[in-house]
Structure formats: structure tokens, C-alpha cells
Amino acid sequence: MTKSQADVVRTALEILDEHGAEAVSMRAIAHRLDVRMNTVLWHVKTKARLEELMADAIVAGVSLSGLPRDGRERAAEIARRYRRALLAHRDGAAVVAGTYAAEPATLDTAEALVAALLDGGMAEREAAWTCWSLIYFVLGLAQEEQASPDGSRVPEVGERASLRRVLPFLTEEFDGRFEFGVAKLLA
Incomplete structure (x- = not known):
């Protein structure tokens, strides 16, 4: 065959x-x-080309249908779907983060996200940079989540007073941290 x-x-x-x-x-x-x-x-x-194709296949899991009409709500929903697509594959975030895949699904997702940001009233430069910020935020948080699937990692902060004060919040569940970060980036 x-x-x-x-x-x-x-x-x-x-x-x-x-x-x-x-x-x-x-x-x-x-x-x-x-x-x-x-x-x-x-x-x-090459292995690099394989990784680009794998990354694009992972991002192809982002459904771009049935999105909200409001630009900022649409951008937030695309970010949610992007995170779900990354988490749908073991080490999915690490694979995607390790590439620069200018492939169809990746470009389609970026197009939809930038269009949502522009429709939400952002200027071109702000939309471009907010797109990058959202992508990097989602990739980073998803990598952390996949590295610690049970969420049980509590860092040892020693005598660092400020970190000790906020430690309970540093280890809160990923969904809340995700929604907070996306809301801040889209504010």
C-alpha cells in the first residue's frame, strides 16, 4: 500500500x-x-519539516466555525479552542512551540484571530502584537499544564516573602489562570 x-x-x-x-x-x-x-x-x-507538519495538524484541531460575532469574544473563544487543540495531544504545546509553521491550519487560525482583534477595534499593530501575545501565553500555559497534568507541583520559594504571599494563587487551577490571562490581554 x-x-x-x-x-x-x-x-x-x-x-x-x-x-x-x-x-x-x-x-x-x-x-x-x-x-x-x-x-x-x-x-x-527532515525532522524539522515533520515537526512543522505535526504542529499544523495539531492546530488544525482549532474549529473556526460557530464563533461569536463580537470581535473580542471571538478572539477569546479562538484562544480557548487553540488551548484545547494543544491539550488534545500529549506534548502538543511543546511540539507547536518548537516550530515556526507557516502552514494552512496555522495561518487560518492566525487569520481568524487577527480578524477578530481588528473587528474588536484594535489598530493593525495592536492586533498583530496582541495575536502574538495570546499565542505565546496559550503555548506557555499549555506547556506548563502538560508538564504537570495533575497540577500538583508547588514550587519551593524559601524565604522569598512576596512569592510566599502569592503562592496559593501561583498554583491555582489552569482554567482560571487561562481565562484571567486572556481577559487581561484582550482588555
Whole structure:
């Protein structure tokens, strides 16, 4: 059976979900597909290219249908859907953060987010920079969330008085922190 680039990416995502980002390799994909490694390389050329395609496939999980009409509400909902798409795959945020994928799904999501910000009344520069800020915020928080899926990490802050005062809030659940951050960025 002939394999395609889509087969290679789908298989890479299966390995990612089962074993994590460290387990994804050309060799593992070839083994899973029961093909020679040259077949995998034919479709993706390099590990960096594979990671770009994987990142775009993860971002393709962001549904852009049924969004609110209000620009800022739409931007917040896109951010929520982006986070869910990242969290839908083991190490999904790390894979996406490790690439600069100018691929269709990634560009479509960015287009929708920038359009929402512009429709919400932001000037072009503010919309562009707010888009980047939202993306970086969501990627960072999702990476933290995936690194500590039970949320049980409590940092040792020692005698740092200010950190001791706010420690209960530093470790609060991710959903509340996410909503707070998005609201601040869109304020």
C-alpha cells in the first residue's frame, strides 16, 4: 500500500500521543508504517519539516466555525479552542512551540484571530502584537499544564516573602489562570 505525507503525519501524531515527543522519530514512523525509512524521508525530508507538519495538524484541531460575532469574544473563544487543540495531544504545546509553521491550519487560525482583534477595534499593530501575545501565553500555559497534568507541583520559594504571599494563587487551577490571562490581554 502506498503511503502519503498525511499517513506519515498521522502516524507521527499517534506515536506522540502514545509515547510523547521524545519517541517521535523517522525510524519509529517507518517501523509503525512497515516501510523503509527512505519512504518516510521522501514525504517529510527532515525532522524539522515533520515537526512543522505535526504542529499544523495539531492546530488544525482549532474549529473556526460557530464563533461569536463580537470581535473580542471571538478572539477569546479562538484562544480557548487553540488551548484545547494543544491539550488534545500529549506534548502538543511543546511540539507547536518548537516550530515556526507557516502552514494552512496555522495561518487560518492566525487569520481568524487577527480578524477578530481588528473587528474588536484594535489598530493593525495592536492586533498583530496582541495575536502574538495570546499565542505565546496559550503555548506557555499549555506547556506548563502538560508538564504537570495533575497540577500538583508547588514550587519551593524559601524565604522569598512576596512569592510566599502569592503562592496559593501561583498554583491555582489552569482554567482560571487561562481565562484571567486572556481577559487581561484582550482588555
